[in-house]
Amino acid sequence: MELILIGFMGSGKTTVSQLLGQKYHLPVLDLDDEIVAQTGQSIPEIFAAGGEAHFRAIEHQVLAQVIDQPGILATGGGTPLREDNRALLKASHVPVVHLRATAAETKRRIGHDQNRPLAAKLDQTGLAKLKAARHAAYQACADFTIETNQLTPLEVAQAIEARLSLTVQP
Numbered sequence: 008m009e010l011i012l013i014g015f016m017g018s019g020k021t022t023v024s025q026l027l028g029q030k031y032h033l034p035v036l037d038l039d040d041e042i043v044a045q046t047g048q049s050i051p052e053i054f055a056a057g058g059e060a061h062f063r064a065i066e067h068q069v070l071a072q073v074i075d076q077p078g079i080l081a082t083g084g085g086t087p088l089r090e091d092n093r094a095l096l097k098a099s100h101v102p103v104v105h106l107r108a109t110a111a112e113t114k115r116r117i118g119h120d121q122n123r124p125l126a127a128k129l130d131q132t133g134l135a136k137l138k139a140a141r142h143a144a145y146q147a148c149a150d151f152t153i154e155t156n157q158l159t160p161l162e163v164a165q166a167i168e169a170r171l172s173l174t175v176q177p
């Protein structure tokens with residue numbers, strides 16, 4: 008991978024990875040999409056079948072498979088929770104960018120989306136608590152953090168470019 012995006016659900020990892028991939032003609036790999044492709048099950052189906060532990064085991068296997076592929080990787084919001092996943096991210100030696108949004112903005116962005124089993128039943132306070140509990144894991148592997156609340160996805164992509172001083176021509 009050339010760039011890895013991490014952060015809480017709704018922070019924009021999937022959206023921004025696609026924008027950067029289009030602009031720089033780089034392949035984009037979304038870990039959730041890859042999990043769905045490999046298992047033939049949706050994310051809610053995987054959680055329903057074996058709970059979060061089952062999903063995390065698959066997520067780890069797929070991360071280990073794809074980490075050395077070229078392109079931009081959008082992780083899932085829980086990917087950095089496992090120490091072995093954080094080690095894989097760090098060992099890739101590519102920039103790891105942490106995208107952030109407030110709980111209120113997160114609720115606005117994903118509140119009606121049923122495709123995220125861990126967020127589906129949480130109100131804004133629940134999202135804030137889960138996000139706070141994960142903060143250290145994100146910080147442990149991030150090279151830098153972008154606050155996305157006031158930014159469009161395109162502006163987030165531009166903020167990442169500015170931090171990386173990407174030189175590849177569009």
Ligand SMILES: Nc1ncnc2c1ncn2[C@@H]1O[C@H](COP(=O)(O)OP(=O)(O)O)[C@@H](O)[C@H]1O
Binds near residue numbers: 081158
């Ligand atoms: N900077 C942003 N401003 C407003 N909406 C955003 C922004 N980034 C993402 N979104 C929206 O939030 C939702 C979740 O984005 P997504 O890229 O799937 O996040 P993630 O992959 O981090 O969970 C989508 O509807 C997306 O269009």
Ligand SMILES: O=C(O)C1=C[C@@H](OP(=O)(O)O)[C@@H](O)[C@H](O)C1
Binds near residue numbers: 015017084085122
């Ligand atoms: O935060 C999490 O634990 C999860 C985030 C999701 O990815 P997004 O962050 O892209 O929504 C997906 O991997 C799964 O629903 C679990």
Ligand SMILES: [Mg+2]
Binds near residue numbers: 020021037039081082
């Ligand atoms: Mg995503």
